[in-house]
Amino acid sequence: MAVPTWVCRATGPEGDFLRAAGIDNRWVTSSGYMNCVSASGKFLGGRASTQVLDEFAKLPDTERRPGAIEVRDLQASQMAIPSPPIGGLVLKVHARFLHRNDKGELRHAKTTDFSLMRDKPEIQQRWQLFLQPNTEYMWLTKTEWKSLIPPRPVIGEKMTVVPAVAERMARFHLTPQRATTSEGHIIHKRSIKIAQLSLVVEEVSPQRLTMQLLGFIHWGSEYDAAKAITPDGPLDQGFETPLYGRLEFDRRKQTFTRFDIVAPGHIWGRWGDANRKSMYVERAGRTPFGFAFELASGNSPSNRIPPGGNGNYVTESTDYFSRTE
Known part of the structure; x- marks a missing residue:
């Protein structure tokens, strides 16, 4: 464990x-x-x-x-380490460093894409594992996931997702530092510029409800190319991303069967360590970073790992479940 x-x-x-x-x-x-x-x-x-x-x-x-x-x-x-909320929903969250080639096409980032470690083979070897996809988990309460289901859905109907869910994504899960260790770097509420999610009904039948998810999240600084330099540049970290998703709900079993979301975002500014010095994964400019969410199905023990891998994140002091009940 x-x-x-x-x-x-x-x-x-x-x-x-x-x-x-x-x-x-x-x-x-x-x-x-x-x-x-x-x-x-x-x-x-x-x-x-x-x-x-x-x-x-x-x-x-x-x-x-x-x-x-x-x-x-x-x-x-x-239990010192909490379990998912009773009747709640668990989403698996994947995070990964990305890079654009000379043609502007996206690919997985490599250690040689990071200027601060490009000439340091021993550092590249140390960071190679952290550039692989990292996984953690997001929790929704029963009240929250039920609020995503319109009582009388009509094709084309649009509804706003409760702000607490969008804010939770921004503060606890759409943070690139989580790609290195899964833990740490909870974004303060004051740093949230935009955190919006909405759903559009696409298909309705007695058996199934299908919805499209759209959203946008921005936290931290505003991008400034002149200041987004490395190492130890003057611009604080910032991140923004659109969100695109598809949700499918079994109306007879009253359960979600699909909860797919992608967040093709961009990160900029200082990746400060404990001493506010630039981390090796910091890059100049506005660089791509991706997240993907999916339904965590089954009863695997790993699907019960708390958000960030640390039960202390799901407490009143962090306000993980803010304004939900």
Whole structure:
């Protein structure tokens, strides 16, 4: 399981389990550190390896055989990491750096597209993995997804999506920093310039409702080519994107069967690190960056990972579920 650092300090069964295994004294971050622990709570080693298997083999049979250790389900009040809202909807969010070639055609970005690492092979190797698509999850409450369904749909009917959903996309999910680690960089409400989503009914039958989603989001600075330079340029970060999507709803089962959205956006300005210095993935000008949303189907444990991979993002202090209930 993926464990944010703060869970090691949390009260309750999850924190107790990690502390008993000594995980609170080890690196637990988004940087790829890994530790192996038995179901009985014994520390076995770092990344999965033959050495870890050897340590597991040393455990008594009462701790190794299938079903020997009963792992009980936790009550909601005991969970340090929250689960998706009851009856809610989970969307899988994909993010990726893009690049335009000399003909203006889009392609996946490569390390050599970034001037700050172009002449640094060791840095390119370190960042290569971060240029691959990154995935996280967005949550909608039952009230929110039900608000997307017109009570008496008519072809051509247009409706505005509740502002809280558009704002959540802008603040928590349409942020390019999420492509590097999934966590961090929640956009402040004051930075939101535009966050609008609307739906247009395209098809209506007793069985199915199909809608087109349109929208636009802009947060951060206004683009200024003269200031969008690197490294350490004077322009704060900004991002904007149109949104295009198609939603399909099974009217008999009362459930969404399709929830596809693409956001072909552009990013500019300073990718500041903790010291406000430019990050290696910063590029001069206004450069492409893409997001895609889809319905997270099935009961895979990964589909229950909190937004940003961190349960602390879904709290009253971050206002993730603002003005929804």
